[in-house]
Amino acid sequence: MKTSIRPKTLCLSLASLPLASLCLLTPCGPLYAADWQYQLQAGAASLPRYSGSDERTVAPILGGEIVSPYGVFLNTEQGLGWGNEWGDLAFSTWVGPSAARKDRKSGYKGSDHLAGMGSIKSRAQFGAHLGYTLGAVELGATLQHALKKNDDPDTGSAYNHLQLSIGSTLYEGRFGRLEGSLNSQFGDGDYLRTWYGVSTAQAGRTRFGAYSPKGGFLSRGGDLTWTVPVSEQMNVSTVLAVQYLGREAADSPIVERRMQTALATTLEYSF
Template structure:
């Protein structure tokens, strides 16, 4: 997986930014660049340092183009935000490439290819709490391949603002991720064919809860258009995902620092 923990958290930040800007009366543009330290794949005990680069364009009508999520439309008022988008799903390689992609431990598991993906994300502010949900569905890549079936995931979250003052803002959220059978089998299962080619025993994973965790985001303004954000994300792999033979460590921790510029 494209190190799901931290990239989903980063994507959530970008989606919130996109929906906030959708209320503007002018075109808005933003760039972000930074680095992340995270597991090589979901369940790995190996770590990697990877660049985090992206851009976002939002029109006055709420249509946005985001390098993390894709092309979509967003809306926000005082209590509700909503976005729908189409983009590309995550992928995973079974060998190391370019210094920060894939893991040799997965040799023989095959590549999980990226494919078209549809998503909807919504949040609702209820007092001091922010309730959120993100549903994503990736299309079938090849039903004859071990990892080519369509899959669906759902993330639920509840967050709050912990601090807003001279030193920026601190936000926290608790989240849980669920997947259908194809989702859990694709990322954590081992088919008989994969077992014959790899070091892992066959493992038939069922749908259900995939992970639950905590995210902390600290954003510090550096100027009128520039902020620096630090994100800590901790996830605990649950259910059949946590019992998978490819999982070496259930607790997955990721850290990211990103410089954001909006104009």
């Protein structure tokens, strides 16, 4: 019996980009495990220093995953979870760390442009994914709920994020496999205010004017994933992801560029 874990993602663990995954959540095909399965990832990504930034950084990608034949998985991106499939329907749920953002430049993380905004620290996050295969097309919905971190209303609030996606394999042959997907993302008021808002207190510490976005549409975008097998156990994956911020996010004074792009390449070893 095959067990569907959840849509496989190219895991970047990029705290500076809450649209994660590329914290833009690039969906690929489902990952199956007929027995215990292990995977290691290593690579690099070029991406904005935070969602809305016009500064770029090159960040390392290091990750690992363990998948059991019972549907339980543990990985460095999502955390601990469980998933299964029933015909064309797949479901998974997990608990792990949320994204984070530094308000100063530290290596490949954070940006000095955000000085005075306060850092958004990672907190426990619950996630759930529902997928349905309709012929050659995969439909997906991913909901994430980050718990309250502290009493700071600017950086510590609980929030919710939803992504709706549609994807398909565009090519599979001697040159590997090319997959593409389109997505729309939504956030509640606390999500938009945490990542794109500027409170009166933050405005007093920075050069930004106060801004309080409403919840709702966050962004729309898409990605292309090209996977080339090197051997039976090793392959190279390259992802190009694009996100176009919606008006509520784009009107934020911290946003310098509405169109966000990321390019990542990883070497994946499974055993």
